[in-house]
Amino acid sequence: MVSQFAIEVRNLTYKFKESSDPSVVDINLQIPWNTRSLVVGANGAGKSTLLKLLSGKHLCLDGKILVNGLDPFSPLSMNQVDDDESVEDSTNYQTTTYLGTEWCHMSIINRDIGVLELLKSIGFDHFRERGERLVRILDIDVRWRMHRLSDGQKRRVQLAMGLLKPWRVLLLDEVTVDLDVIARARLLEFLKWETETRRCSVVYATHIFDGLAKWPNQVYHMKSGKIVDNLDYQKDVEFSEVVNAKVNGQVAFENDNNKVVISKVNSLHPLALEWLKRDNQIPDKEIGI
Numbered sequence: 001m002v003s004q005f006a007i008e009v010r011n012l013t014y015k016f017k018e019s020s021d022p023s024v025v026d027i028n029l030q031i032p033w034n035t036r037s038l039v040v041g042a043n044g045a046g047k048s049t050l051l052k053l054l055s056g057k058h059l060c061l062d063g064k065i066l067v068n069g070l071d072p073f074s075p076l077s078m079n080q081v082d083d084d085e086s087v088e089d090s091t092n093y094q095t096t097t098y099l100g101t102e103w104c105h106m107s108i109i110n111r112d113i114g115v116l117e118l119l120k121s122i123g124f125d126h127f128r129e130r131g132e133r134l135v136r137i138l139d140i141d142v143r144w145r146m147h148r149l150s151d152g153q154k155r156r157v158q159l160a161m162g163l164l165k166p167w168r169v170l171l172l173d174e175v176t177v178d179l180d181v182i183a184r185a186r187l188l189e190f191l192k193w194e195t196e197t198r199r200c201s202v203v204y205a206t207h208i209f210d211g212l213a214k215w216p217n218q219v220y221h222m223k224s225g226k227i228v229d230n231l232d233y234q235k236d237v238e239f240s241e242v243v244n245a246k247v248n249g250q251v252a253f254e255n256d257n258n259k260v261v262i263s264k265v266n267s268l269h270p271l272a273l274e275w276l277k278r279d280n281q282i283p284d285k286e287i288g289i
């Protein structure tokens with residue numbers, strides 16, 4: 001049976017052995033299919049710990065986690081076949097893809113190896129159409145050699161590798177820091193399109209909010225391991241036309257209709273986007289503007 005939610009979490013608390021306090025405290029979540037969730041919080045707020053728990057990298061002992069209807073720590077979760085898939089289809093999907101900070105340090109990305117060879121070694125031929133789309137979106141030249149690339153180019157190849165096999169749930173733990181504004185915008189637009197065209201959902205923890213104004217369905221604010229704010233983006237959020245609008249000194253504030261009004265801010269992001277768009281003749285629709 002297809003699970004009702006992409007992710008369901010009940011009363012989840014997690015403490016590292018070495019710590020005296022839990023890093024994640026009594027979290028409850030119900031994340032539907034075909035959605036994009038943002039997780040916002042200060043350094044140490046618990047975002048990575050939560051995403052790793054969802055990916056099955058830490059064992060949840062206190063509370064319940066279901067991803068695609070199954071405990072992510074269970075081996076069953078790896079080889080799951082849904083009712084709407086044949087066994088053959090299931091080899092073409094993985095339940096969860098987690099792309100996080102440790103994943104960024106994989107050693108292969110610094111080796112003297114060609115990009116095409118690298119992509120082929122992880123199934124490029126099998127996922128040809130998707131692979132070619134990712135190569136195009138991330139503006140990768142498959143003739144590149146990995147050890148001669150810039151950090152951002154390496155990251156683009158790495159993202160194409162990580163996203164090659166389709167997933168049901170994508171957990172992105174800030175892996176876009178070294179992408180230029182166009183590569184990031186195209187990637188976000190691709191993920192938006194994915195969640196709109198097949199059964200999947202994305203949870204993205206980030207500190208970079210440029211270009212995200214039209215992206216999420218849900219925004220979670222974590223503080224000291226807890227979810228302290230949870231906004232349904234469509235229902236709860238409104239943008240102000242006024243630059244640096246403030247109420248009680250706040251640039252995001254609640255109005256009389258209980259909506260969070262977000263002030264327009266001065267940002268160089270549109271300028272960088274426009275310049276790089278022009279440099280590479282990128283059509284607006286590819287970057288969601």
Ligand SMILES: Nc1ncnc2c1ncn2[C@@H]1O[C@H](COP(=O)(O)OP(=O)(O)OP(=O)(O)O)[C@@H](O)[C@H]1O
Nearest residue numbers: 016018019023041042043044045046047048049050
């Ligand atoms: N391996 C670990 N062992 C012990 N404590 C840890 C470990 N990893 C994280 N923590 C602690 O858990 C808390 C939450 O850390 P976490 O990495 O989840 O935060 P974060 O919100 O992702 O922060 P950042 O924005 O800096 O990535 C922090 O207090 C941190 O010190």
